[in-house]
Amino acid sequence: xxxxxxxxxxxxxxxxxxxxxxxxxxxxxxxxxxxxxxxxxxxxxxxxxxxxxxxxxxxxxxxxxxxxxxxxxxxxxxxxxxxxxxxxxxxxxxxxxxxxxxxxxxxxxxxxxxxxxxxxxxxxxxxxxxxxxxxxxxxxxxxxxxxxxxxxxxxxxxxxxxxxxxxxxxxxxxxxxxxxxxxxxxxxxxxxxxxxxxxxxxxxxx
Amino acid sequence: xxxxxxxxxxxxxxxxxxxxxxxxxxxxxxxxxxxxxxxxxxxxxxxxxxxxxxxxxxxxxxxxxxxxxxxxxxxxxxxxxxxxxxxxxxxxxxxxxxxxxxxxxxxxxxxxxxxxxxxxxxxxxxxxxxxxxxxxxxxxxxxxxxxxxxxxxxxxxxxxxxxxxxxxxxxxxxxxxxxxxxxxxxxxxxxxxxxxxxxxx
Numbered sequence: 001x002x003x004x005x006x007x008x009x010x011x012x013x014x015x016x017x018x019x020x021x022x023x024x025x026x027x028x029x030x031x032x033x034x035x036x037x038x039x040x041x042x043x044x045x046x047x048x049x050x051x052x053x054x055x056x057x058x059x060x061x062x063x064x065x066x067x068x069x070x071x072x073x074x075x076x077x078x079x080x081x082x083x084x085x086x087x088x089x090x091x092x093x094x095x096x097x098x099x100x101x102x103x104x105x106x107x108x109x110x111x112x113x114x115x116x117x118x119x120x121x122x123x124x125x126x127x128x129x130x131x132x133x134x135x136x137x138x139x140x141x142x143x144x145x146x147x148x149x150x151x152x153x154x155x156x157x158x159x160x161x162x163x164x165x166x167x168x169x170x171x172x173x174x175x176x177x178x179x180x181x182x183x184x185x186x187x188x189x190x191x192x193x194x195x196x197x198x199x200x201x202x203x204x205x206x
Numbered sequence: 207x208x209x210x211x212x213x214x215x216x217x218x219x220x221x222x223x224x225x226x227x228x229x230x231x232x233x234x235x236x237x238x239x240x241x242x243x244x245x246x247x248x249x250x251x252x253x254x255x256x257x258x259x260x261x262x263x264x265x266x267x268x269x270x271x272x273x274x275x276x277x278x279x280x281x282x283x284x285x286x287x288x289x290x291x292x293x294x295x296x297x298x299x300x301x302x303x304x305x306x307x308x309x310x311x312x313x314x315x316x317x318x319x320x321x322x323x324x325x326x327x328x329x330x331x332x333x334x335x336x337x338x339x340x341x342x343x344x345x346x347x348x349x350x351x352x353x354x355x356x357x358x359x360x361x362x363x364x365x366x367x368x369x370x371x372x373x374x375x376x377x378x379x380x381x382x383x384x385x386x387x388x389x390x391x392x393x394x395x396x397x398x399x400x401x402x403x404x405x406x407x
Contacts, residue, residue: 071345071349080348092338092341093341093345096334096337139337143286146337146341
Protein backbone atom coordinates (compact mmCIF):
# COMPACT_ATOMS: atom_id res chain seq x y z
CA UNK A 1 0.00 0.00 0.00
CA UNK A 2 1.09 3.54 -0.73
CA UNK A 3 2.17 5.57 2.23
CA UNK A 4 -0.45 8.05 3.30
CA UNK A 5 1.74 11.12 2.88
CA UNK A 6 2.13 10.34 -0.81
CA UNK A 7 -1.30 11.52 -1.92
CA UNK A 8 -1.06 14.87 -3.70
CA UNK A 9 -3.21 17.64 -2.26
CA UNK A 10 -4.88 18.20 -5.63
CA UNK A 11 -6.34 14.71 -5.57
CA UNK A 12 -7.61 15.22 -2.05
CA UNK A 13 -9.30 18.46 -3.08
CA UNK A 14 -10.87 16.81 -6.09
CA UNK A 15 -12.21 13.90 -4.05
CA UNK A 16 -13.55 16.21 -1.41
CA UNK A 17 -15.25 18.39 -4.02
CA UNK A 18 -17.05 15.34 -5.36
CA UNK A 19 -18.07 14.25 -1.90
CA UNK A 20 -19.44 17.63 -0.84
CA UNK A 21 -21.11 18.40 -4.16
CA UNK A 22 -23.34 15.41 -3.49
CA UNK A 23 -24.79 17.45 -0.61
CA UNK A 24 -24.83 20.93 -2.16
CA UNK A 25 -22.97 22.84 -4.89
CA UNK A 26 -19.62 24.07 -3.56
CA UNK A 27 -17.36 26.31 -5.61
CA UNK A 28 -13.58 25.92 -5.78
CA UNK A 29 -13.11 29.04 -3.65
CA UNK A 30 -15.60 27.82 -1.04
CA UNK A 31 -13.84 24.47 -0.95
CA UNK A 32 -10.49 26.13 -0.25
CA UNK A 33 -12.10 28.19 2.47
CA UNK A 34 -13.64 25.06 3.97
CA UNK A 35 -10.27 23.30 3.91
CA UNK A 36 -8.71 26.17 5.82
CA UNK A 37 -10.84 25.15 8.84
CA UNK A 38 -9.73 21.52 8.60
CA UNK A 39 -6.53 19.67 9.41
CA UNK A 40 -4.91 16.48 8.16
CA UNK A 41 -4.21 13.79 10.72
CA UNK A 42 -2.05 10.72 10.15
CA UNK A 43 -2.33 7.53 12.15
CA UNK A 44 -0.21 4.39 12.10
CA UNK A 45 -1.81 1.01 11.87
CA UNK A 46 -3.14 0.08 15.30
CA UNK A 47 -3.18 3.66 16.61
CA UNK A 48 -6.14 4.69 18.75
CA UNK A 49 -7.74 7.79 17.24
CA UNK A 50 -10.31 8.34 19.99
CA UNK A 51 -10.34 6.68 23.41
CA UNK A 52 -13.38 5.72 25.40
CA UNK A 53 -13.84 8.29 28.16
CA UNK A 54 -12.29 11.23 26.34
CA UNK A 55 -14.40 13.92 24.68
CA UNK A 56 -14.34 13.60 20.92
CA UNK A 57 -12.77 16.71 19.44
CA UNK A 58 -13.02 15.86 15.75
CA UNK A 59 -15.36 14.97 12.97
CA UNK A 60 -13.39 13.09 10.29
CA UNK A 61 -13.52 12.05 6.68
CA UNK A 62 -11.32 9.07 5.83
CA UNK A 63 -9.09 10.09 2.92
CA UNK A 64 -7.10 6.90 3.03
CA UNK A 65 -7.01 3.86 5.26
CA UNK A 66 -9.56 2.18 7.46
CA UNK A 67 -11.04 3.08 10.83
CA UNK A 68 -12.96 0.78 13.13
CA UNK A 69 -15.39 2.08 15.73
CA UNK A 70 -16.06 -0.31 18.60
CA UNK A 71 -17.31 -0.64 22.14
CA UNK A 72 -15.10 -2.28 24.72
CA UNK A 73 -17.33 -4.42 26.92
CA UNK A 74 -16.39 -6.94 29.57
CA UNK A 75 -16.46 -10.01 27.35
CA UNK A 76 -16.41 -8.72 23.80
CA UNK A 77 -15.83 -5.68 21.62
CA UNK A 78 -18.78 -5.16 19.30
CA UNK A 79 -17.96 -3.23 16.10
CA UNK A 80 -20.28 -0.38 15.19
CA UNK A 81 -18.65 0.90 12.04
CA UNK A 82 -15.92 0.10 9.53
CA UNK A 83 -15.08 3.38 7.83
CA UNK A 84 -13.16 3.32 4.55
CA UNK A 85 -12.20 6.02 2.07
CA UNK A 86 -14.75 8.84 1.82
CA UNK A 87 -16.68 7.67 4.88
CA UNK A 88 -17.35 9.99 7.76
CA UNK A 89 -16.35 8.69 11.16
CA UNK A 90 -16.41 10.22 14.63
CA UNK A 91 -17.64 9.38 18.10
CA UNK A 92 -20.71 11.44 17.29
CA UNK A 93 -22.57 11.40 20.58
CA UNK A 94 -19.45 12.61 22.35
CA UNK A 95 -18.71 15.16 19.63
CA UNK A 96 -22.21 16.62 19.60
CA UNK A 97 -23.05 16.42 23.30
CA UNK A 98 -19.55 17.08 24.69
CA UNK A 99 -19.78 13.95 26.84
CA UNK A 100 -17.13 11.24 27.36
CA UNK A 101 -16.91 8.92 24.37
CA UNK A 102 -18.49 5.51 24.84
CA UNK A 103 -16.58 4.08 21.90
CA UNK A 104 -13.04 3.68 20.59
CA UNK A 105 -11.88 4.68 17.12
CA UNK A 106 -8.83 2.78 15.90
CA UNK A 107 -6.84 2.81 12.65
CA UNK A 108 -6.75 -0.69 11.15
CA UNK A 109 -4.42 0.49 8.38
CA UNK A 110 -2.11 3.49 8.05
CA UNK A 111 -4.77 6.17 7.88
CA UNK A 112 -5.10 9.76 6.71
CA UNK A 113 -8.06 11.74 8.02
CA UNK A 114 -9.35 15.13 7.07
CA UNK A 115 -10.56 16.42 10.42
CA UNK A 116 -12.66 19.31 11.61
CA UNK A 117 -12.13 20.21 15.25
CA UNK A 118 -15.17 21.09 17.38
CA UNK A 119 -14.20 24.74 17.91
CA UNK A 120 -13.37 25.17 14.22
CA UNK A 121 -16.74 23.72 13.39
CA UNK A 122 -18.41 26.34 15.56
CA UNK A 123 -16.45 29.04 13.70
CA UNK A 124 -17.40 27.50 10.40
CA UNK A 125 -21.07 27.46 11.38
CA UNK A 126 -20.88 31.14 12.27
CA UNK A 127 -18.68 32.45 9.48
CA UNK A 128 -19.15 30.23 6.46
CA UNK A 129 -22.54 30.93 4.84
CA UNK A 130 -23.13 27.39 3.65
CA UNK A 131 -21.84 25.86 6.89
CA UNK A 132 -25.23 25.33 8.53
CA UNK A 133 -26.81 23.63 5.55
CA UNK A 134 -23.76 21.56 4.71
CA UNK A 135 -23.48 20.38 8.28
CA UNK A 136 -27.16 19.43 8.35
CA UNK A 137 -26.96 17.55 5.06
CA UNK A 138 -23.89 15.62 6.15
CA UNK A 139 -25.58 14.57 9.36
CA UNK A 140 -28.72 13.60 7.46
CA UNK A 141 -26.60 11.36 5.26
CA UNK A 142 -24.99 9.80 8.34
CA UNK A 143 -28.42 9.19 9.79
CA UNK A 144 -29.76 7.65 6.58
CA UNK A 145 -26.83 5.25 6.28
CA UNK A 146 -27.28 4.02 9.81
CA UNK A 147 -31.01 3.74 9.51
CA UNK A 148 -30.61 1.68 6.36
CA UNK A 149 -28.22 -0.59 8.21
CA UNK A 150 -30.61 -0.93 11.14
CA UNK A 151 -33.42 -1.88 8.76
CA UNK A 152 -31.23 -4.43 7.02
CA UNK A 153 -30.34 -5.98 10.37
CA UNK A 154 -34.00 -6.36 11.21
CA UNK A 155 -35.14 -7.37 7.75
CA UNK A 156 -32.49 -9.63 6.24
CA UNK A 157 -31.29 -13.06 7.31
CA UNK A 158 -27.70 -13.37 8.51
CA UNK A 159 -26.75 -14.92 5.19
CA UNK A 160 -28.40 -12.10 3.22
CA UNK A 161 -26.70 -9.44 5.34
CA UNK A 162 -23.36 -11.10 4.82
CA UNK A 163 -23.80 -11.22 1.05
CA UNK A 164 -25.20 -7.69 0.88
CA UNK A 165 -22.17 -6.27 2.64
CA UNK A 166 -19.43 -8.30 0.96
CA UNK A 167 -20.83 -7.89 -2.53
CA UNK A 168 -20.56 -4.16 -2.04
CA UNK A 169 -17.28 -4.25 -0.14
CA UNK A 170 -15.44 -7.27 -1.56
CA UNK A 171 -12.01 -6.01 -0.43
CA UNK A 172 -13.00 -6.02 3.24
CA UNK A 173 -12.34 -9.74 3.64
CA UNK A 174 -8.67 -8.99 2.99
CA UNK A 175 -8.52 -5.68 4.81
CA UNK A 176 -10.30 -6.41 8.06
CA UNK A 177 -9.56 -9.11 10.65
CA UNK A 178 -12.34 -11.66 10.50
CA UNK A 179 -13.43 -11.14 14.11
CA UNK A 180 -14.13 -7.46 13.41
CA UNK A 181 -16.06 -8.21 10.24
CA UNK A 182 -18.08 -10.91 11.97
CA UNK A 183 -18.87 -8.58 14.83
CA UNK A 184 -19.82 -5.72 12.50
CA UNK A 185 -22.21 -8.01 10.66
CA UNK A 186 -23.40 -9.48 13.94
CA UNK A 187 -22.45 -13.01 12.90
CA UNK A 188 -20.93 -15.68 15.14
CA UNK A 189 -17.31 -16.39 14.12
CA UNK A 190 -18.06 -20.04 13.27
CA UNK A 191 -21.01 -19.03 11.07
CA UNK A 192 -18.82 -16.42 9.43
CA UNK A 193 -16.21 -19.00 8.39
CA UNK A 194 -18.95 -21.09 6.84
CA UNK A 195 -20.45 -18.15 4.94
CA UNK A 196 -17.08 -17.06 3.58
CA UNK A 197 -17.29 -19.86 0.99
CA UNK A 198 -20.30 -18.14 -0.57
CA UNK A 199 -18.20 -15.15 -1.51
CA UNK A 200 -15.15 -17.15 -2.56
CA UNK A 201 -17.20 -19.27 -4.95
CA UNK A 202 -18.95 -16.27 -6.39
CA UNK A 203 -15.78 -14.34 -7.16
CA UNK A 204 -14.26 -17.36 -8.90
CA UNK A 205 -17.28 -17.67 -11.15
CA UNK A 206 -17.13 -13.98 -12.00
CA UNK B 207 -48.06 24.66 19.53
CA UNK B 208 -46.54 25.94 22.75
CA UNK B 209 -45.47 22.42 23.58
CA UNK B 210 -43.46 22.25 20.34
CA UNK B 211 -41.94 25.64 21.01
CA UNK B 212 -40.80 24.44 24.41
CA UNK B 213 -39.23 21.37 22.85
CA UNK B 214 -37.35 23.55 20.35
CA UNK B 215 -36.21 25.69 23.27
CA UNK B 216 -33.86 22.80 24.14
CA UNK B 217 -31.92 23.67 21.00
CA UNK B 218 -32.45 27.25 19.90
CA UNK B 219 -34.28 30.25 21.31
CA UNK B 220 -36.72 31.51 18.70
CA UNK B 221 -38.40 34.91 18.80
CA UNK B 222 -42.20 35.19 18.64
CA UNK B 223 -41.91 36.35 15.05
CA UNK B 224 -39.69 33.41 14.14
CA UNK B 225 -42.01 30.90 15.71
CA UNK B 226 -44.94 32.58 13.96
CA UNK B 227 -43.22 31.72 10.66
CA UNK B 228 -43.59 28.09 11.64
CA UNK B 229 -47.17 28.42 12.85
CA UNK B 230 -48.19 29.86 9.49
CA UNK B 231 -46.80 26.82 7.71
CA UNK B 232 -47.67 24.04 10.14
CA UNK B 233 -50.89 22.12 10.72
CA UNK B 234 -52.45 20.01 13.46
CA UNK B 235 -53.28 16.42 12.64
CA UNK B 236 -55.71 14.43 14.78
CA UNK B 237 -55.28 10.69 14.37
CA UNK B 238 -57.37 7.82 15.61
CA UNK B 239 -55.91 4.66 17.09
CA UNK B 240 -54.02 2.42 14.60
CA UNK B 241 -54.17 5.05 11.89
CA UNK B 242 -51.48 4.77 9.24
CA UNK B 243 -49.74 8.10 8.74
CA UNK B 244 -47.19 7.05 6.12
CA UNK B 245 -47.12 3.84 4.11
CA UNK B 246 -44.05 1.86 3.14
CA UNK B 247 -43.34 2.68 -0.51
CA UNK B 248 -44.64 6.23 -0.24
CA UNK B 249 -42.29 9.19 -0.30
CA UNK B 250 -42.52 11.01 3.02
CA UNK B 251 -43.56 14.65 2.60
CA UNK B 252 -44.08 15.54 6.25
CA UNK B 253 -42.41 15.73 9.59
CA UNK B 254 -44.52 15.47 12.72
CA UNK B 255 -44.06 16.42 16.33
CA UNK B 256 -46.09 14.32 18.77
CA UNK B 257 -48.22 16.47 21.10
CA UNK B 258 -49.88 13.38 22.55
CA UNK B 259 -50.33 9.72 21.72
CA UNK B 260 -48.11 6.83 20.73
CA UNK B 261 -46.56 6.17 17.33
CA UNK B 262 -44.48 3.35 15.93
CA UNK B 263 -42.55 2.62 12.76
CA UNK B 264 -42.81 -0.90 11.40
CA UNK B 265 -42.31 -3.06 8.38
CA UNK B 266 -43.64 -6.48 7.52
CA UNK B 267 -41.29 -9.44 7.45
CA UNK B 268 -43.14 -12.54 6.24
CA UNK B 269 -46.41 -11.00 7.47
CA UNK B 270 -44.89 -10.43 10.91
CA UNK B 271 -44.91 -6.82 12.11
CA UNK B 272 -41.39 -5.66 13.08
CA UNK B 273 -41.31 -2.41 15.06
CA UNK B 274 -38.22 -0.26 14.50
CA UNK B 275 -39.26 2.87 16.39
CA UNK B 276 -41.67 3.46 19.25
CA UNK B 277 -42.30 6.89 20.76
CA UNK B 278 -44.71 8.93 22.82
CA UNK B 279 -45.27 12.64 23.24
CA UNK B 280 -42.52 15.19 22.52
CA UNK B 281 -40.92 13.00 19.88
CA UNK B 282 -40.47 13.70 16.21
CA UNK B 283 -41.88 11.10 13.83
CA UNK B 284 -42.29 10.49 10.14
CA UNK B 285 -40.20 8.39 7.81
CA UNK B 286 -37.04 10.43 8.32
CA UNK B 287 -34.98 8.52 5.77
CA UNK B 288 -37.60 8.99 3.08
CA UNK B 289 -38.09 12.62 4.08
CA UNK B 290 -34.35 13.35 3.71
CA UNK B 291 -33.72 11.32 0.56
CA UNK B 292 -37.17 11.61 -1.08
CA UNK B 293 -36.98 7.91 -1.83
CA UNK B 294 -39.83 5.50 -0.93
CA UNK B 295 -40.19 4.88 2.78
CA UNK B 296 -38.90 1.48 3.89
CA UNK B 297 -41.45 1.38 6.73
CA UNK B 298 -44.93 2.34 7.85
CA UNK B 299 -45.62 5.07 10.39
CA UNK B 300 -48.71 4.26 12.47
CA UNK B 301 -50.41 5.40 15.66
CA UNK B 302 -50.94 2.87 18.45
CA UNK B 303 -53.20 5.22 20.41
CA UNK B 304 -55.27 8.25 19.39
CA UNK B 305 -52.63 10.92 18.73
CA UNK B 306 -52.35 14.63 18.09
CA UNK B 307 -49.47 15.74 15.87
CA UNK B 308 -48.06 19.00 14.58
CA UNK B 309 -47.00 18.53 10.98
CA UNK B 310 -45.04 20.52 8.44
CA UNK B 311 -44.33 19.67 4.81
CA UNK B 312 -40.83 19.31 3.43
CA UNK B 313 -41.43 22.27 1.11
CA UNK B 314 -42.48 24.51 3.98
CA UNK B 315 -39.65 23.37 6.21
CA UNK B 316 -37.14 24.05 3.43
CA UNK B 317 -38.74 27.48 3.11
CA UNK B 318 -38.11 28.17 6.79
CA UNK B 319 -34.52 26.94 6.52
CA UNK B 320 -33.88 29.07 3.45
CA UNK B 321 -35.32 32.26 4.93
CA UNK B 322 -34.27 32.27 8.54
CA UNK B 323 -30.89 31.59 10.05
CA UNK B 324 -32.26 30.47 13.39
CA UNK B 325 -34.50 27.95 11.67
CA UNK B 326 -31.45 26.72 9.83
CA UNK B 327 -29.90 26.13 13.23
CA UNK B 328 -33.04 24.35 14.39
CA UNK B 329 -32.71 22.05 11.38
CA UNK B 330 -29.13 21.21 12.22
CA UNK B 331 -29.85 20.72 15.92
CA UNK B 332 -32.79 18.44 15.18
CA UNK B 333 -30.72 16.15 13.00
CA UNK B 334 -27.97 16.16 15.64
CA UNK B 335 -30.59 15.10 18.15
CA UNK B 336 -31.73 12.31 15.80
CA UNK B 337 -28.19 11.10 15.26
CA UNK B 338 -27.46 10.99 18.97
CA UNK B 339 -30.67 9.15 19.73
CA UNK B 340 -30.12 6.65 16.93
CA UNK B 341 -26.55 5.92 17.96
CA UNK B 342 -27.42 5.63 21.65
CA UNK B 343 -30.21 3.20 20.86
CA UNK B 344 -27.77 1.04 18.96
CA UNK B 345 -25.09 1.19 21.64
CA UNK B 346 -27.67 0.31 24.31
CA UNK B 347 -28.73 -2.80 22.39
CA UNK B 348 -25.09 -3.91 22.24
CA UNK B 349 -24.26 -2.94 25.79
CA UNK B 350 -27.22 -3.89 27.90
CA UNK B 351 -28.80 -7.23 28.64
CA UNK B 352 -32.47 -7.55 27.79
CA UNK B 353 -33.73 -6.81 31.32
CA UNK B 354 -31.89 -3.52 31.46
CA UNK B 355 -33.04 -2.54 28.00
CA UNK B 356 -36.60 -2.94 29.14
CA UNK B 357 -36.06 -0.90 32.30
CA UNK B 358 -34.27 1.87 30.42
CA UNK B 359 -37.01 2.08 27.85
CA UNK B 360 -39.78 2.46 30.39
CA UNK B 361 -37.75 4.91 32.44
CA UNK B 362 -37.52 7.03 29.37
CA UNK B 363 -41.17 6.63 28.42
CA UNK B 364 -43.01 5.75 31.66
CA UNK B 365 -46.37 6.72 30.18
CA UNK B 366 -46.10 4.01 27.55
CA UNK B 367 -46.26 1.04 29.93
CA UNK B 368 -50.02 0.67 29.74
CA UNK B 369 -50.56 2.17 26.32
CA UNK B 370 -48.56 -0.10 24.07
CA UNK B 371 -49.22 -3.75 23.31
CA UNK B 372 -46.48 -5.92 24.79
CA UNK B 373 -45.73 -7.47 21.42
CA UNK B 374 -44.78 -4.03 20.02
CA UNK B 375 -42.40 -3.24 22.88
CA UNK B 376 -40.84 -6.69 22.60
CA UNK B 377 -40.36 -6.29 18.85
CA UNK B 378 -38.88 -2.82 19.26
CA UNK B 379 -36.42 -3.89 21.96
CA UNK B 380 -35.57 -7.10 20.11
CA UNK B 381 -36.88 -9.20 22.97
CA UNK B 382 -38.67 -12.47 22.25
CA UNK B 383 -42.33 -12.25 23.39
CA UNK B 384 -41.94 -15.20 25.75
CA UNK B 385 -38.86 -13.59 27.34
CA UNK B 386 -40.79 -10.36 27.73
CA UNK B 387 -43.57 -12.09 29.63
CA UNK B 388 -41.01 -13.73 31.89
CA UNK B 389 -39.10 -10.55 32.76
CA UNK B 390 -41.72 -7.82 32.74
CA UNK B 391 -41.89 -7.89 36.56
CA UNK B 392 -38.59 -5.94 36.53
CA UNK B 393 -40.64 -2.90 35.62
CA UNK B 394 -41.66 -2.59 39.23
CA UNK B 395 -38.14 -1.39 40.00
CA UNK B 396 -36.94 2.08 39.27
CA UNK B 397 -33.48 2.78 37.96
CA UNK B 398 -31.63 5.92 37.18
CA UNK B 399 -33.09 7.95 34.36
CA UNK B 400 -30.89 8.68 31.40
CA UNK B 401 -31.14 12.09 29.93
CA UNK B 402 -30.04 12.74 26.36
CA UNK B 403 -32.01 15.88 25.75
CA UNK B 404 -29.43 18.63 25.85
CA UNK B 405 -27.13 19.11 22.91
CA UNK B 406 -24.20 21.38 23.50
CA UNK B 407 -23.35 24.29 21.26
